[in-house]
Amino acid sequence: MWFRNLQIFRLADTWQYTSDELAAAMQKGIFVGCHATDTMARGWVAPRGNEQELVFSQQKQQLVALGTEQKLLPAAVVRQYAEEKLIDLEAAQGYKPGRKQVKEVMEQMTLELLPRAFVKRSLTYVWIDPVNRWLVVDAASSQRADDAIEQLKLSLGELPLSLLKTQLAPATAMTQWLAEGTAPSGFSIDRDCELRAVAEERAAVRYVRHNLDSEDVRNHIVAGKTVTRLSLTWQDRVSFVLTEQMQIKRVAFLDILKEDAERQAENADDLFAANFSLMCGNLAQLLANLIESLGGESE
Structure with a gap:
């Protein structure tokens, strides 16, 4: 749980969520794993693992965790299976499949392979400090931080914050x-x-x-x-x-x-x-x- 990277945001003065209020709002975005044909799933999980609490609170500090599942399905694998299907299709219809048929076969093979794809799971922790008005995401990339911020916005309806800027660059x-x-x-x-x-x-x-x-x-x-x-x-x-x-x-x-x-x-x-x-x-x-x-x- 010790953070290794800090993407730092400043909370607006209007932030007033208690831990209970925050947890209630996050119920709308609770994590549900990938379904058979999903490529990715994202939602809130308990920061302490098996517990049901979506917000861990200690001395007015709040911790939440965003769980993510992503299917690992390389494009090369999809192409390999699609090419086999296209060979059969060409033999059956007597001419080379057109662009539209190729696209349809690629989409079909993706849907067929997704249920068998490996799933990569990850957690992104978010520390909320209402006292000093910080929101800090433990993420090495801006994109991963943006994903957590976007999920918070979906749960809360709005999220008044801004990037930290200093007088001296x-x-x-x-x-x-x-x-x-x-x-x-x-x-x-x-x-x-x-x-x-x-x-x-x-x-x-x-x-x-x-x-x-x-x-x-x-x-x-x-x-x-x-x-x-x-x-x-x-x-x-x-x-x-x-x-x-x-x-x-x-x-x-x-x-x-x-x-x-x-x-x-x-x-x-x-x-x-x-x-x-x-x-x-x-x-x-x-x-x-x-x-x-x-x-x-x-x-």
Whole structure:
């Protein structure tokens, strides 16, 4: 349940859903698995597995989970079966099938093969912080975050939120930090980064497990490249990669945080609650400090 990626949204002041109200609204979009001829199914599931609660709430923080099933049916497999069918069809009618017939056979084979296709299952967690007005999706891609947001909109009717924007663009700030060799208060610069040229070809240089406080890196900045990704650690507790799109990736919590949660827990339910509480508390502080380092939020 510890989030590994943060797609960050700002909730409007009008957000007033209690956990019970949110769970009631989400009943309309509860997860039902793929039927025989479905290619995909999506809906809300209990964040803690087998429980019936669609919203896990702890100290005013809310956690929901979007379940997804997707049928794995490669186009090459459909074509293989369709070609066999088309050969039989050509022999039966005495001439080569036309474009319309080919399309119909492809659709028919897709419907016949879907019930036998493998199913890939995934979970996308969404953390809602009504106190600080954050909605954060644990997703590596914007598309996956958009899917969760869209499902929330379908359940709630409307969802007043916006992308997080800061006064100082992340790329500008990260470039400045590397050029000066100093991180903002509370943060330290780690060993991974990506720099890109602003020219049309967008030439890129990536450093992995490399000392970033070097002339080599600074020379790229002098030559006009900007930092588009930078690995950082906050308060020696959480490491992550900040991107130019204000996404936070590869989040890793220090082991001592997880050990603290384990010491507090007497059973699996207690451990889940302790993990969630520690995660929310640390991420809320991290976001506040990061936004401050980027000059605050922009209107």
